[in-house]
Amino acid sequence: NAGVTQTPKFRILKIGQSMTLQCTQDMNHNYMYWYRQDPGMGLKLIYYSVGAGITDKGEVPNGYNVSRSTTEDFPLRLELAAPSQTSVYFCASQKRAGNTEAFFGQGTRLTVV
Amino acid sequence: ELKVEQNPLFLSMQEGKNYTIYCNYSTTSDRLYWYRQDPGKSLESLFVLLSNGAVKQEGRLMASLDTKARLSTLHITAAVHDLSATYFCASRNFGNEKLTFGTGTRLTIIP
Numbered sequence: 001n002a003g004v005t006q007t008p009k010f011r012i013l014k015i016g017q018s019m020t021l022q023c024t025q026d027m028n029h030n031y032m033y034w035y036r037q038d039p040g041m042g043l044k045l046i047y048y049s050v051g052a053g054i055t056d057k058g059e060v061p062n063g064y065n066v067s068r069s070t071t072e073d074f075p076l077r078l079e080l081a082a083p084s085q086t087s088v089y090f091c092a093s094q095k096r097a098g099n100t101e102a103f104f105g106q107g108t109r110l111t112v113v
Numbered sequence: 114e115l116k117v118e119q120n121p122l123f124l125s126m127q128e129g130k131n132y133t134i135y136c137n138y139s140t141t142s143d144r145l146y147w148y149r150q151d152p153g154k155s156l157e158s159l160f161v162l163l164s165n166g167a168v169k170q171e172g173r174l175m176a177s178l179d180t181k182a183r184l185s186t187l188h189i190t191a192a193v194h195d196l197s198a199t200y201f202c203a204s205r206n207f208g209n210e211k212l213t214f215g216t217g218t219r220l221t222i223i224p
Contacts, residue, residue, distance in 0.1 A: 031212075033212055035214075040219075041216075042214055042215065042216045042217045043201070043214040045211060045212070048210060048211060048212075050210045056210070090155065092156075094205075094212065098144045098212075099144070099161070099163055100161060101146055101148075101158035101161050102146070102203075102212055103158075104155045104156045106154075106155050107155050
């Protein structure tokens with residue numbers, strides 16, 4: 001199994017540009033999460049989803065949007081990139097019951113210049 | 114709202130020594146997770162603790178959970194350089210969908 005796959009791995013954006021970070025999982029997990037991790041810091045929850053068609057805001061949702069049209073995919077959209085969005089973005093998925101760990105993708109390193 | 118705090122934030126220790134990382138959480142929780150992150154890498158799962166009194170061990174690492182005290186510990190025995198990394202705890206209540214992480218503990222093992 002591939003687990004959680006994120007694309008791209010690296011991206012440089014100019015201020016005001018838009019992009020979508022892709023995340024897909026093949027474990028049939030209901031719960032999916034997007035986190036950002038600034039240098040030397042912990043993980044902050046951006047958005048999460050408990051199933052297809054259901055999303056909710058996390059701790060730092062401003063400047064981002066998500067959708068969940070299928071169980072497998074949970075893309076994160078940046079509409080107007082700002083330097084403050086320079087970060088490493090991690091997608092994760094977990095079983096509904098939470099009795100096993102959440103699995104993480106390899107991350108997307110985004111730089112906004 | 115669930116809050117998760119770790120201490121210490123930074124830990125520098127000599128090889129061969131023992132130490133403990135503490136993880137406190139603010140509301141009743143029955144699911145506690147420990148992860149390891151190497152520089153520039155993703156998070157790797159270490160332990161899943163699901164009940165009061167749960168103890169799990171892997172090599173030189175042992176994790177425990179005390180739900181009454183809202184406390185989990187990660188104990189390092191006879192530290193070796195390969196254990197240098199950042200360690201995160203995370204919690205998620207059953208019925209609460211958010212997976213909330215602590216601030217992380219950056220562990221450096223000095224030869």
